[in-house]
Amino acid sequence: MDINAYIESGILELYVAGALSEKENKEVYALMQKHPEILQEVLSIEAAIVKLTGSASPSDNSHILQRIKQTLGFGDDDTKIISITKPRYNWITYSGWAASIILAVGLFWTMNQNKQLKYEIQTAEIQQSILEMQIAEAKNSLEKANTLLSVLRDENITEVPLAGQGDFANTYAKVYWDKNTQRIFLDAQGLPEPPEGKVYQVWSLKLSPLTPTSLGTIDSFITDENKIFEIENLNESEAFGITLEPAGGSETPTMEQLYTLGVVS
Template identity: 60%
Template sequence: MDIKTYIESGILELYVAGRLSENENQEIYNLLQQHPELLQEVLEIEAAVVKLTAAVSPHAVNFNSIKGKLGASETKVVDLKPKQTNWISYTGWAASILLAAGLLWTLNQNTDLEQQLQTVETDNIYLETQIEDAKTDLAATKNLLNVIRDKDIIAVPLGGQGDYASSFAKVYWNKADNTIYLDAEGLPNAPDGKVWQVWSLTLNPLTPTSLGTIDDFNTDENKIFTIANANESQAFGVTLEPEGGSATPTMEQLYTLGVVSATP
């Protein structure tokens, strides 16, 4: 439908004036529900009619000013009967105004309903995501429990060192798949610009090998991290290092250390 051509046809003005048949009125009513542009045009026509009606009201005529402009010394006043008001047209305008207001209210209600439905749909998606995340976390937890309860796993407690005696951690080492699981619940969040770095150590001679940094430590809720370790480790340690890690451990920032006491 060409909205512009339809508006320019003048049929909306006839609709506002109440000059159309019942079928034509119903057809335009249906179009107003479908096309907000047409509804807006009807509202503008009605506003113009209201202004025009006020402008031509008999109360707006200043008879004395007209008499003065004519310069007549004597003016015969002819009693003119006012034209009969076309109440049918006015009734049509009023009905159109009420109809347009009703349509506008209906459109607003439909918009509010759509927004509410979108909110409910968003909430449902979020809830489904939360459920899936919970299922994933539960599966991961069960898997981790199975790993640390394996009879061949090597548990290595890491005790606090020096000024950090209150710190602690624990390593679960699965030599079968060259993996360690670091439970770092006993470490504080890394300060800005710092990261925790994990080390595998051989003791004679003392040789540290970096197992990498834990960049997401502060945001991880469980504080359990899976780390690859193919080394013949004799001890494990955790130090606080600058972002990006260090080539060798900063001994002054050695928070926890534990020696592998036995193997299965």
């Protein structure tokens, strides 16, 4: 749209004067909201009208009559009576009406600006929160990686490979057991993503007699990219196993869903 051509077309003067149809008024109003240049032009026209009507005194219009007579070719002595009909449009009324419109538009524009500013602030706050979360996650991942490296390099750490079992022979995992701190680090990279409604559950086992003790479920398996989990282990474990259980875990392992198993050497 050519804004300058639209402004020079004269439609904005007619809009301020109230000489447009309802449909045309709506179109101009919509363009005022969209284009600040059009809004500014309407404000300028309104200001000019207010100034014009303020400079003309309604009690003294002799100079206006004289100018009309000169324009029509009559001298001062002419006695011809010129019938001047009352203008169809009262500019003072229009200016007051237009001022109300301009005020409404200005308020609407201000409200939109405030709303946009509020939206931008909220967006910036959300982006900052996301960035802070990402930094925190990266920091946690780095700390976790450094901790794992120290565990892997510790000669006192017991490594327990967990081999796939039965129908899950292709799966695998590994436990790094730090007996001094009573915790294990489970590397579960070799396990597939559990189906919906299911979770992996880790077990500490005594072999004689076979006594399983739950070390908890891996609820964050899907969301954890590294698939390395730190788990507290207060047991004198002789073996470790991983089963697939319903969400929330089970009191005893479901042996038909035993994915991996490894004996402590």
